[in-house]
Amino acid sequence: MAELTGKIFNIQHFSTEDGPGIRTTVFMKGCPLRCLWCANPESQNAQPQLANRSSVCIRCKACVSVCRACALSEDGVKIKIDRALCTGCGSCVKMCPTGSMFFYGGEKTVDEVFDEVSRDAGYYEKSGGGVSVSGGECMTQPEFVSQLLRRCKQAGFHTVLDTCGYFTEQALRMVWDYVDLVLFDIKLLDPLKHKKYTGVENTPIMENLKLMLDSGMSVVIRVPVIPGVNDSDEELGAIGRFVASLDSSLHVDLLPYHRFGERKYEMLGMEYALQGISAPDDAAKEGYRKIMECYGLDCTVH
Amino acid sequence: MSNITEIHLQPINAAAVDAVNCRTERVESLIKRRMEAVEHLACERSRIVTDSWKETDGQPLDIRRAKLFRAVMEKNPVVIRDGELIVGSQSKYVLGASPSIDYNPSLAIENIENFKGKELTDEDPELHTITKSEYESLAEDVEFWKGRSTGDAVNHFNETHFPWLQDWARSGLVNAAKAGNPPGAKNVNYGWVIQEGLESIIVKAKAEKAKLTFSDTPREDYQKEIFLDSVVIALEGAIEFSHRYSRLAAELAAKESDPQRRAELEKISEVCFNVPAKPAKSFHEAVQSFWFIHLCENLETSFQAESPSRIDQYLYPMYRQDIIENSTMSRQEAAELLGCLFVKINELTCVKNNYEKNNIPGTTLQATTLCGVDREGNDASNELSYLLLEVLAQVKFPQPPIYVRYHPNIDKRVWMKALEVNIRRGDGNPAFMSDICRIPSFVDHGITLEDARDWAACGCAGSITPGISTHGGSLGINYINLAKVMEYVMNDGVDPRTGVQIGLKTGDVTEFTTAEQFIDAFKAQFDYLISIMAKMARMSAYVDIENYHIPFISALLGDCIEKGMDARAGGVRYPQFLYHIADRGLQDVADSIAAIKKVVLEDKRVTMRQLKEAMAANFEGEGHDYVRALMRSAPKYGNDDDYVDSIFSELSVWLQNRIRQERNPFGGDLWAGRSGANAHVSFGRVTGPLPNGHKAGEPIADGFCSPAQGCDVHGPTCVFNSASKAVHVDNSTAALMNMKFEKKLFKNPANIANLGAMLEKYFADGGFHVQINIIDKQTMLDAQESPDEYSSLMVRVAGYSAFFIDLPTGIQNEIISRTSEEM
DSSP, X not given: OOOOEEEEEEEEEEXXXXXXXXXXXXXXXXXXXXXXXXSOGGGTSSSOEEXXXXXXXXXXXXXXXXXXXXXXXXXXXXXXXXXXXXXXXXXXHHHOSSSOEEEEOEEEEHHHHHHHHHTTHHHHHHHTOEEEEESSOGGGSHHXXXXXXXXXXXXXXXXXEEEOSOSOHHHHHHHXXXXXXXEEEOOOSSHHHHHHHHSSOSHHHHHHHHHHHHTTOOEEEEEEEOXXXXXXXXXXXXXXXXXXXXXXXXXXXXXXXXXXXHHHHHHHTOOOTTTTOOXXXXXXXXXXXXXXXXXXXXXXXX | OOOOOOOOOOOOOHHHHHTOOOOOHHXXXXXXXXXXXXXXXXXXXXXXXXXXXXXXXTSOHHHHHHHHHHHHHHHSOOOOOTTOXXXXXXXXXXXXXXXXXXXXXXXHHHXXXXXXXXXXXXXXXXXXXXXXXXXXXXXXXXXXXXXXXXXXXXXXXXXXXXXXXXXXXXXXXXXXXXXXXXXXXBOOOHHHHHHHOHHHHHHHHHHHHHHOOSSSOHHHHHHHHHHHHHHHHHHHHHXXXXXXXXXXXXXXXXXXXXXXXXXXXXXXXXXXXXXTTSOOOSHXXXXXXXXXXXXXXXXXXXXXXXOOBSHHHXXXXXXXXXXXXXXXXXXXXXXXXXXXXXXXXXXXXXXXXXXXXXXXXXOOOOOEEEEOBOTTSSBOOXXXXXXXXXXXXXXXXXXXXXEEEEOTTSOHHHHHHHHHHHHHHOBSOSEEEEHHHHHHHHHHTTOOHHHHHTXXXXXXXXXXXXXXXXXXXXXXXXXXXXXXXXXXXXXXXXXXXXXXXXXXXXXXXXXXOSHHHHHHHHHXXXXXXXXXXXXXXXXXXXXXXXXXXXXXXXXXXXXXXXXXXXXXXXXXXXXXXXXXXXXXXXXXHHHHHHHIIIIIIISOSSOHHHHHHHHHTXXXXXXXXXHHHHHHHSOOTTSSOHHHHHHXXXXXXXXXXXXXXXXXXXXXXXXXOOOOTTHHHHHHHHOOOOTTSOOXXXXXXXXXXXXXXXXXXXXXXXXXXXXXXXXXXXXXXXXXOEEEEOGGGGOSHHHHHHHHHXXXXXXXXXXXXXXXXXXXXXXXXXXXXXXXXXXXXXXXXXXXXXXXXXXXXXXXXXHHHSOOBOO
């Protein structure tokens, strides 16, 4: 039997925003949601995706000449990928001298990932940090995540599961013994709006949250706050009220909308649906905090 | 040597210190005056020393140097400016130094040349860099010193003994072929003066003289007597200097109409009468005593790098007495006094030659050290360390560069304060150094454990045992460019820049088939070059030492008086300690060999011939840029990748050991430097294309442990992991690690704690130095566009601070291109 592998698009060292202390975050590829504001569009599709980073390209056209599917062309400024023709063979990536042609995502074994995250063990110990799995949606690969986190727990690392909440109970049962802290996303309470902006309904998400809380897991609620989507008193207030009704001691992290992911859409040949929305200023962020505090919730604005 | 006895640490009142505001109206006005001052080329010291040297012709060197110093003390202008509490000025200007003409007139020549043939005036002297009569005075002094100076003697010796040195310098292997500067990195025993006073040191020197019998060792006794006489002359001079200030303050007080200022001036007069002649009785006197000694050190050699060293230790006894125990001074008053001192420290300037102006611009390297352990090994961080950090955060000047000595038992509040101040300032000040590897490495070189525990930073992020040793001083050559050595490897010992065979013939690299052959060729080249270089340094050093003595500084360095010998001649306790040659650019060498291994030897994507052709074309043109891209895509140091880190760490250790095999002028081990300055920019300028993709003229990698620019793409923990694979300071004064973060990464205490944890881990793994710069790129780009609006923006470059707009454009660009670590 082939060794279990995970589909991973990034392993980020010195992560300090995804749980306590200095952490390494393993980003799993593939997500059941399609949030319009997604800052990691490369995380959505489970399969590796060809991309071009034109800023480092030297226009040597080695990729164009090696592509048997004739999917690549150079328009004088940058390399264009015809995704209909691309077979994903990877010849261009192998040939590219600069790394500007590359795949988002690749397969890694549990050992490989564990070896990499272990390199920072000393930093976890000094800072009270550890390993976080994120995505994409890490729970689309529960078996891999379960094995990885089990290894981490055996090594004494603190573990964090960063999830959108859309997964099966069976998947949860595979991982929950190895999770110290859950970062649980809530985007919208209104089921229709949720479906509209994320592509899925939120009923299973709410049930999973209750299940996790009932089972005694430590949970921090994370809310991406998107102007025009859920930043109103009404929407954000509904989330605050809901969270407080579950457990008013829950901590809420508010993650204000940002546009750092925009260039990735371009590199992947994807459309960015939220063109023209600007990131909230400090006053707006302070407003978000106040809404949450109305419900007696301890809140951090990132 | 610490003469500070029984330091009982009192609890730190952090809340009270956090509440101080040292930027009082007074300090604001001092800061404003300093910021608005024009930097002058002063001429008084030059004329005084020239006259003195004429008068003492024929007398022994120590006596001549002591009389020269005493003349400066008696005649250099004394100035007390409005609002000052700490007094003592380098020249009559707020900002102005005389060139160290007595060491090397070329310093004056290079600086006055800019004004040759220009319309100069004596009107409004404050507004001009140099006046007409100052120009004429300096030009006249230059004529006297030409052919008489130490620098001339060293140059003559080098030209006749080492004719090949010019080729080395033109090639870019070494930093300079000519003698440059008077001795830097001076670290006298301030604590001794504060506690006992200069008068008691004069008594001691006289007592030593009385012991001389001229029986068994008459020749040595003769030399000792001359030295001890010179000590007395120099120290009496220094006392007279402070007494001139005392008298001036009294005169000003008599004329002063404002009763508050009159009282201050009367107090200043009293303080300057007491110190440094007598032991300091108060915190105010301790600070003033420190400042006089520091200024006098500067005026003896008229250069830079007087290092205050462990200021939180030797000022602590009086701080504890006045502020903590007796409450005769409030924390607020102490903060204001330190604010005044920090302005003074930033009024100290120096006249540099053109090389130094480009390479260590905008700094005077007054390395100051906080925290660490005491001589018994206990935590030495105290409330004064904490207060000095707060003052450093409030007075954002480039000087002094502060180094916080970390050790596992450091008071956590002081440690967090140091990190917080680093973020608040954003300019890499304070930087962090570790006791963990430093103390054992000093002990390994024959320093006693107690003395090793007293170590401090000096010069450009180097380290030393203050008060008992002195920096090796001018070895003629301070740096060796390892990237250039790699060029010799690639060209069978020939320098591509000049076409001269400088290195060994280590073979045609197109016939090499393994990475080991490249590593061996590199070692063979270095082995050959360092043996020549070290021998030259040993010979040349004596020309320097025999021509230039420093009786005042020697008097305050243990154990010169006991040995009856000038510090430079071997009077200090550890004369054999801390001569170094700085090996720079190893990151580029390791990256080059790894790139050849990966792209040429293993993947065979280009041949060695193609690589050499591309390098010959500076990687420009069709096909050559493709080769460069491939070489750049190979594993790079700084990403926790053993493929290349193994080469870096093997060579780092090998280089240290190889350098240690060489003797220094006093028979001790030669050290590796691995610190300081912007040699990476000047060396880069003369370094051709390298196999790692470096293009001709670009900076080589900065520091010693910092990855090559833009090469670290996996974050800071990976950088630290790469660096900790080799311990770099067994035999080196430093191992610089410069990092740059955006300020937003440290927006809350938890983030700052993470930064602290990361440094602690690095230090636990044997790391020595870390400097964190907090800068965002846009700010710097804006500053390049509109320098006027950003005149206060500061940047720490390789171990010191400077105003960003004062940096040469090349260095500005280099800082901007340095990878910004992202979370």
